[in-house]
Amino acid sequence: MSGSGRGAGQGSGQEPAPVSPLMIPLLVLGLVIGFLSGYYLLWWGLLVVVAVISASVALVVSGHSRDGATGAIAGVLLGYAGVILVALFRGVL
Numbered sequence: 001m002s003g004s005g006r007g008a009g010q011g012s013g014q015e016p017a018p019v020s021p022l023m024i025p026l027l028v029l030g031l032v033i034g035f036l037s038g039y040y041l042l043w044w045g046l047l048v049v050v051a052v053i054s055a056s057v058a059l060v061v062s063g064h065s066r067d068g069a070t071g072a073i074a075g076v077l078l079g080y081a082g083v084i085l086v087a088l089f090r091g092v093l
Helices: 023-061 066-090
Strands: none
């Protein structure tokens, strides 16, 4: 095998896009909000999830950090879905 061993985008002279500094904090905050809304509010927590997604989409449309909004959306969905899946598997729901 005589492959160069380089990943996609390497060696072509292009630098990888920098990640926004808001990505990780908003991901963690989204996880916390999703977990707490699923744990304490259960099905009403879906309203919290929809509110966070709506706020994140509004930020992206207005030209703010797309990476941060993606982190918030992913965090809140993962946190909420994790709690709901645990509740389903334990037979609570």
